[in-house]
Amino acid sequence: MAKLLPRLIVAMLAVGFLSLAAIVGWKYLELLKGQPGGTSGQTTVLGDPDQFQLPTARDASYVGSQVCRECHEQIYDDYRATPMGQSMAATADAEQIENFTNVHFEPGGEQHYEVIRDGDKILHKQITMNADGEPTLTQAEEICHIVGSGQRGRTYLVRQGDRLFQSPIGWYAQGNRWDLSPGYAPENHAGFERAIGDSCLYCHAGRTNTLEHSSERYHPQALLEASISCERCHGPGDPHVQYHREEAQGKDPIVNPANLDPYRRESICYQCHLMGDLVITRKGRGFFDFRPGDRLEDSLVILRKSLAETHGKSLRAVSQVEQMQQSTCFQKSDGRFGCTSCHDPHRTAPKDNLDAYYRDKCLQCHQTEHCPEDMTVRNQTQDSCIACHMPQSPAGNVPHTSFTDHRVPRHKETQPVAAPPTTGAEDAFHLFGMADQTLTREQIARALGIAQTSAAKRKRDRHLAAAALEQLELSLPAGDAPLAERLSWVQDTHLLSKMADCYALMDVYDLEQLCWQRVLEVDPEHESALFELARTAELQTDFAAYREYTNRLFQLDPWSRDVSLMRLKVLQKEGQIPEALAYGEEVLQRKPKHTLLRQQLRALYQQEGDTESAQRHAKILDDGSVETPK
Known part of the structure; x- marks a missing residue:
């Protein structure tokens, strides 16, 4: 029964959002009349102020991958050749793999695009044409960073002041072609103004160099380490380096993922290879605060919409984790099967011998006699396990790319599975992983409240906002003191800003202003x-x-x-x-x-x-x- 309680709490919170919205109105009648909160005669704030402080900063004693190379030269060199080892680079440092001979394209509409390479510099141009086909406006931006190894494609960043923005121009390995970046519609898009912050870069960069109190503004050297680094999987390296240089006794402080329990081991991969509908940082944590050895939800709470809404749709480019967890291999392995069962994180699989390479991985658990297919059929695909059991499909959210089915189906599917009827609870979320077991009721409510606030803003729905506010308020100090006094204990600007959004949707502007003023007291910028x-x-x-x-x-x-x-x-x-x-x-x-x-x-x-x-x-x-x- 004890193990069921956390799941029961999540179910009550998530499923109850919509019904809750219908009954919370009475509680907010006073607020909607503009009352400042609290009841007359009592000004009590309950609780311990320390519990509302932000957590201490994570260990950041990084040394950089070059220091790792001093002792692990071969592993370092092998890793640098992998897609993760080439995940991001300054323009001048990136290997040129794009085709710069066909650099003009017209995706339709009034916009034309051009790419210019001049030595180590790359310019992206967006040219606006009038009805007569004449150019009227041209915007040219110099590329500062290139995102992606090029295995599937590349994205390009420009810098304006302290900020990074995505270029509308992307490069795709399939077809060796230039085209609009994923998510850009030909007729109307953000141009060079899609802001890029740590919420994007934490899965592409080793370490960023943000300004204080910001996850979207950067020092002139925006990246402390460009590509995904050794320390993203093994933890900050200075204690390990000092341990060996000083020939210390006791346990080596480095994290070896193989020695972790299954969930913590897989969490290292999940931090990037799992894409939720919403990724919410824990109170006082940033996107780069995950440390190897953590559970995923120690820093990041991943929320997914109900499976009924996504079932049967084309594969998404970063959903390997959820697919793998649906596989029989994963479900019947008692935690032994994981990402590194098939993928060597330090080395790239040999492109000229992939079938044999992955067949050997399969045969570590399966024997050849277990395959019932006729050898004549098997030989048509070089006896490839993955040809039948991990087929390629179009990546639904990235053009010109294909994606491997990580469900490892027993039989190759020729048609997408039909979506089952939806439940109607389109704003219901569920928590990924062990979050429903490891987080407190207040922590779960905070995450779900933040998610519900986003839905309320999208729909301009004051009832959903009231329901979300019910969840967010669980993170406030208890008591009957006015809201301003209770807010004075709170350091969580993410929580405060979502509360402000809810009050705005409910037309309670004085309380909205209280929340924003408190945000500025904590973070003046x-x-x-x-x-x-x-x-x-x-x-x-x-x-x-x-x-x-x-x-x-x-x-x-x-x-x-x-x-x-x-x-x-x-x-x-x-x-x-x-x-x-x-x-x-x-x-x-x-x-x-x-x-x-x-x-x-x-x-x-x-x-x-x-x-x-x-x-x-x-x-x-x-x-x-x-x-x-x-």
């Missing part, structure tokens, strides 16, 4: 808090506050679309018209498709009597060559 407080100040016609928040945002991200509009508005309001015009033109040099700013700049030129400049911007707008604002 929290951009969402600054932006939302600026928006409120504008609605309240509090220009002094609006200017303060805008200027703070400008210092953090001067080229943001939203911030540039806000900055232009402040300069206009202050009567600094020449500065406003110059700033607007500078932004458009960097972001030529910033429609709203161009419209505002045109109006400002018109207001100042500069008809020629106003018409110049009007022509670009009238050509229809700028994107529709989202």
Whole structure:
């Protein structure tokens, strides 16, 4: 019974979200009337303040893979040739495998694309054409980092200020071709403005070099180690190095995954090779805080939507883990079978002999006489186990790529399995792995509440927001004190920001502001808090506050679309018209498709009597060559 309790708690929390939304309204009647929270006569906060502090920082005594090479030269050299060992690089350091002889493509619509290689530099160009087929706008960006070994393809990053962004141009090994990056639609997309932070890079980079309090802003040297490093699987290496240099006694502190229990062993692979519908960092943890020897949920809580919603769809490019766990090999191995049963993490499988290589892996558990297929049929595929039991299929979310079925089906399927009827609970999530057994009720509720807040924002649904808030509030101190006093104990900015989102959806703006103000007390550079407080100040016609928040945002991200509009508005309001015009033109040099700013700049030129400049911007707008604002 004890083992069933955590699962019962998860089931009650997850399944109860929608029904909960229908009954929580009574509790929030006072809030919806604008009451500040708490009851008269009592101002008690219950609990221990220490339990609401952030956890201590993880051990970061890294030494870098080059130090590992001093003693493990052959393993290091072999590993560097693997896809993980080449997962990311600065442009000048990346091996050139792309085709730079056919570098112009037109995926449809008004956008054309071009790639230019000049020595160690690569430029990506997006060219906007008008109805007559003439170029009207060109944006060219220098590539700073290349993501991907090239085994399937590559993605390219550009840098603007402290931030990294994805290029709309990608390269695909299948067909040796350039095309739009995954997720970019030809007719309308983010261009060079899809922000890339640690939530993306933790599965591609060894270690990033973020600014304090940020997971999306980087020092000039953005990467401390570009590719996935030795220490991502073995833990920070300095204790191990010192142990051997000092010839210390006792146990070697390095982590050998083979010596871990099955779940902790597999968690090392799961941190990257499992893609959930939502990946939520634990309180006070970042995406790079997982350490070998941890359980996955010690740092990352992986949430998946109900299997009924995803069953039968084409394979997703990072869902090997879930497929493997559906295999009979995994389920009947008593924890012995895992990722490294077939994949050597230090070496690449021989491309010219894959069938024999993986057949040998299979034969470690299976004998040849167990295969009932006729030898004539088996010989047609060089007696390959994987040809029948791990067939290739299109990767549903990445064009021009194929993907291996890790379910290891007994019989090769020719048609996708039909999806069973859905339950209707489209926003129900389940926890991956052992999270339902190892996390506390409050920790589970925090993760599910964050997920439900995202659903509520997407649907603009105040009832879902109220249900989410019920879960999030379990992480607050108990008691009857006003909310501001209870929030003063909380250091968890992720929790606070989601609470603010819920209050906003419920039109409880005073409590929303309380949450955002507390976020800024903990993290004075929290951009969402600054932006939302600026928006409120504008609605309240509090220009002094609006200017303060805008200027703070400008210092953090001067080229943001939203911030540039806000900055232009402040300069206009202050009567600094020449500065406003110059700033607007500078932004458009960097972001030529910033429609709203161009419209505002045109109006400002018109207001100042500069008809020629106003018409110049009007022509670009009238050509229809700028994107529709989202």
